[in-house]
Amino acid sequence: MIPSLDILLVSRRKDILDYLEQFLTAAGFAPSRQLNSNGHVDPLHALEVLPDLVILHLSQLWREELEAIAARPPERRPALIVVGPASDMNVMRLAMQAGARDLIPDPLNRADLLQALKRAHEERRRPTPLTAGRITVFMNAKGGCGATMLACNVAHVFAAKSKQRTALLDLDLQFGAAPLYLDLYPKRGIAQALENLTHLDEVALDGYFVKHASGVNVLSHGSDEPLAPGTISPAGVSRLLEVALRSHEHVVVDMPRCVDAVTTAVMKRANQIVIVLQQSVTAVRDATRLMQWLRSDIGAAKEQLCVVINRHEKSSEITAADVQRTLACSDPALVPNDFKTVSECINSGTALLDYAGSASITRAVMTLETRLGGTSAQPRSSVIARTFSSLIPGRPR
Ligand SMILES: Nc1ncnc2c1ncn2[C@@H]1O[C@H](COP(=O)(O)OP(=O)(O)O)[C@@H](O)[C@H]1O
Ligand SMILES: [Mg+2]
Structure with missing residues (x-):
């Protein structure tokens, strides 16, 4: 469906990685996967190059996992979809701090995940505002x-x-x-x-x-x-x-x-x-x-x-x-x-x-x-210029 998205699946459980990989491959993606061992709390510890999107399946160490991502500088955080206990306020709050775009309840509903992927794809195509933060x-x-x-x-x-x-x-x-x-x-x-x-x-x-x-x-x-x-x-x-x-x-x-x-x-x-x-x-x-x-x-x-x-x-x-x-x-x-x-x-x-x-x-x-980055004094195109430009054939009116 959106094959251009470079997705990494991260989990501590092999069966979850298998399941996600199978489902996403069938949906037209080509995800890569990372199985984390017990030694690392930071789920992204092994990443050298950031993918377009990480789908992180939270383990029982969800607090440590999300805190490790939140502690990274914003430019070193990938776009993130989190799968975990979504009704827990603390999980929700920490996922937000880690910059997650979506938090999807576990066990996973496939339609929810596809919707989240669609949103992530659309966000990626949107240009970053010049004045960001x-x-x-x-x-x-x-x-x-x-x-x-x-x-x-x-x-x-x-x-x-x-x-x-x-x-x-x-x-x-x-x-x-x-x-x-x-x-x-x-x-x-x-x-x-x-x-x-x-x-x-x-x-x-x-x-x-x-x-x-x-x-x-x-x-x-x-x-x-x-x-x-x-x-x-x-x-x-x-x-x-x-x-x-x-x-x-x-x-x-x-x-x-x-x-x-x-x-x-x-x-x-x-x-x-x-x-x-x-x-x-x-x-x-x-x-x-x-x-x-x-x-x-x-x-x-x-x-x-x-x-x-x-x-x-x-x-x-x-x-x-x-x-x-x-x-x-x-x-x-x-x-x-x-x-x-x-x-x-x-x-x-x-x-x-x-x-x-x-x-x-x-x-x-x-x-x-x-x-300083605002737009209040930017010149606005004149009425005449706007009228002429709207008359150019093929331009949306
Ligand atoms: N452009 C201006 N023209 C006239 N009076 C001004 C102007 N800018 C500031 N003031 C006056 O100077 C006073 C001090 O301004 P303020 O912004 O509190 O200064 P600061 O924060 O630098 O100490 C204000 O109470 C205001 O009366
Ligand atoms: Mg002052």
């Missing part, structure tokens, strides 16, 4: 430069305009204000989510997000009492990012300016880092130090770093070209000064896009969002 960290070069304002509004545009699944993590656990920008008042937060790290998966994490109407999922400190420094660990935050990435195309982090182990862990994991500064000598000096640290200690590449000049004034003595030369960075993004609009947005807990969709500051935020 991107972490974007915002940090200011100096307090008050506008990192929180930009992190919140870029996250909002990702979700509201580009329709991309977005999480916003406010990692300022002492004076974080990101939820206020979106009129959200979380009761629980990061500290609670990290209390039970071993059970933190996307199902559990979803319960800690507060949800904005645009679709942005926000996670922050959940109380007015500041958290003592050192309360959360680098390993905890790394896990949080990993889990958030599984269910979001963008994880936007509002990161307080602090060079410590947690910041280092986040920066090392970031796909892109946005440094926000204003046109002042002190901000440019601090941005220079920050960029130096990111390049030498974190190993950030030039194309991962995005410099934003916020509250940009053309007439300022320090120009965008001066900033670019001093920081040896790519073209800085420019966001204009608009104190009235920004303060009214903050005071009412409204995002820029909702409050002043056509203001020049909002358009600048949309341009920045598009540079």
Whole structure:
């Protein structure tokens, strides 16, 4: 039926492998097989090259088997169909963590397996989205430069305009204000989510997000009492990012300016880092130090770093070209000064896009969002172009 699919059958039982092989061969596939011995817990231990799809029959060691797959980095996990005790919540949860596309009850129903194979085949033909799981960290070069304002509004545009699944993590656990920008008042937060790290998966994490109407999922400190420094660990935050990435195309982090182990862990994991500064000598000096640290200690590449000049004034003595030369960075993004609009947005807990969709500051935020992987400022084809293209013979209307 779908002979192009390269399938590997994995089990600890020879009779199951025989059965699956026979059935799939009769259905037109040419599966290979791997019989695991008692010595290995990781069912995929012997794999050098990943097949298109693994059908894993769970043994009584299902927990260890699924944990071993979940522990692999996502790019080293094959597409997976699991056959096992599907009604057990723990099996279901672990299979999800291991990235399984389907969990089929054992004893196996042949029609279920064929359906699952069809779905796996269709998914394989679908192109991977360009924005798959991107972490974007915002940090200011100096307090008050506008990192929180930009992190919140870029996250909002990702979700509201580009329709991309977005999480916003406010990692300022002492004076974080990101939820206020979106009129959200979380009761629980990061500290609670990290209390039970071993059970933190996307199902559990979803319960800690507060949800904005645009679709942005926000996670922050959940109380007015500041958290003592050192309360959360680098390993905890790394896990949080990993889990958030599984269910979001963008994880936007509002990161307080602090060079410590947690910041280092986040920066090392970031796909892109946005440094926000204003046109002042002190901000440019601090941005220079920050960029130096990111390049030498974190190993950030030039194309991962995005410099934003916020509250940009053309007439300022320090120009965008001066900033670019001093920081040896790519073209800085420019966001204009608009104190009235920004303060009214903050005071009412409204995002820029909702409050002043056509203001020049909002358009600048949309341009920045598009540079960071969104689509809000992508040119749309004109009505005339669309009309002509629909008249071309043979094109679907
Ligand atoms: N583009 C802008 N135009 C006018 N005011 C701004 C702009 N960006 C930020 N602000 C003001 O700066 C203040 C600090 O912004 P915030 O995002 O909290 O900075 P940071 O997170 O870098 O400390 C905000 O309260 C807002 O009033
Ligand atoms: Mg801030």
